Amino acid sequence: MALKFLIVDDSVTMRRIVINSLRNLGYNDFIEANDGKEAIEKLTVDPAVNFVITDWNMPVVSGLELVKSIRSSEKFTNLPVLMVTTRGVKEDIIEALQAKVNNYVVKPFTPAVLKEKIDQILATA
Amino acid sequence: MENSEKNKDKTLNEKYTEKLEEIFENLLDFMKQAAPVILNINDSITDSTNKIPKATNQINNVTNATEVATTEILDTVDIISNDVLCIEKNLDEISLVEQQKNEILIKMKSLHLSEESINMLNEYERINNTLSVYKKVYELTDKIKNNTNNIALSLQVQDITSQQLAAVNHLISSVQNKLSSLVQNLDDTNSKDFWNMEIQVPKGSHFDPNASYSRSDKRQENVDSIMNDQTKKTSQAEIDKLFL
Numbered sequence: 001m002a003l004k005f006l007i008v009d010d011s012v013t014m015r016r017i018v019i020n021s022l023r024n025l026g027y028n029d030f031i032e033a034n035d036g037k038e039a040i041e042k043l044t045v046d047p048a049v050n051f052v053i054t055d056w057n058m059p060v061v062s063g064l065e066l067v068k069s070i071r072s073s074e075k076f077t078n079l080p081v082l083m084v085t086t087r088g089v090k091e092d093i094i095e096a097l098q099a100k101v102n103n104y105v106v107k108p109f110t111p112a113v114l115k116e117k118i119d120q121i122l123a124t125a
Numbered sequence: 126m127e128n129s130e131k132n133k134d135k136t137l138n139e140k141y142t143e144k145l146e147e148i149f150e151n152l153l154d155f156m157k158q159a160a161p162v163i164l165n166i167n168d169s170i171t172d173s174t175n176k177i178p179k180a181t182n183q184i185n186n187v188t189n190a191t192e193v194a195t196t197e198i199l200d201t202v203d204i205i206s207n208d209v210l211c212i213e214k215n216l217d218e219i220s221l222v223e224q225q226k227n228e229i230l231i232k233m234k235s236l237h238l239s240e241e242s243i244n245m246l247n248e249y250e251r252i253n254n255t256l257s258v259y260k261k262v263y264e265l266t267d268k269i270k271n272n273t274n275n276i277a278l279s280l281q282v283q284d285i286t287s288q289q290l291a292a293v294n295h296l297i298s299s300v301q302n303k304l305s306s307l308v309q310n311l312d313d314t315n316s317k318d319f320w321n322m323e324i325q326v327p328k329g330s331h332f333d334p335n336a337s338y339s340r341s342d343k344r345q346e347n348v349d350s351i352m353n354d355q356t357k358k359t360s361q362a363e364i365d366k367l368f369l
Contacts, residue, residue, distance in 0.1 A: 010331060011284040013195045020199070020206075020277050024270075057288065059331040086285055086336035088344050093351045104352055106344045107336075108281035111274060113345055 004029040008039040008054035021111040036061025056085035067099040080121045177301040188287045195283040202273045209266050282338045291332035
């Protein structure tokens, strides 16, 4: 299945790094958002997006709030969401799990880890 | 008798009055000495408070500058990656041509040629054997790709440092607010409260105050371990244990 990614991060650098990593893994279809609010808007207008990679700490609407918003919508209940963040404490990971992220990567990450988590999500989708 | 009692009271009153006067005089002297010191402290605090916005701006400038520099590095990395892809495509084409040449050589050798011609063909084949060279070039291009990936990964430090700097800015702003209130309420402020103050990071802040840069695999292993613990289904034996 061809994947179209929505990359959500308030850091331009991180969005580029994630996209570069995905390109090296053979993926070529991406759109970007600067924060959770923009991400929700883009999801609403682009139904082709079928995978979200999001940061946590962002202005306006955080990554955690974005995940909760996605899961509260019937349209996006099964949309795969991968959290990529600097937050690595147990409480944060549990909170993300409770919000129903599909998987979790801590920064800095390697392409191998990104691939592993994407593959794990796709295997259970 | 009454008079002596009254005289005794008067003497005590005089003594207390004298004592009180002494205390008030000492207090007035202290206040006269303390006032300039307090004014001095007030001026220092005001001065420091005025410098804080500049510090905050400078920190923001650092973040902006590192983002610009990082973007430039990523642009160059992209150019290198594209050039390496071009090199590999050209190598693939050349490899295909070499393969076709080898096939022709094999066919030629199967023809009824003189010994001298076959020797020349063998010599040509030996000189023209560039497959091992291509292999080395492919290894080099792989190495370049790995290195450019590593550069990109290391640049994640920019995101992490920008969050650390945002945390510092938040701390500075909080100190500024506390100093401002101190300047306004210097007489009422309990100094113990000031030095014991905790500065809270607001929930939903756009930075992680604990962000850190580490290439160790341990952090992700820790995350994976927590994810696995939280998502594994509880066995019946574990449920039964709860009810023993």
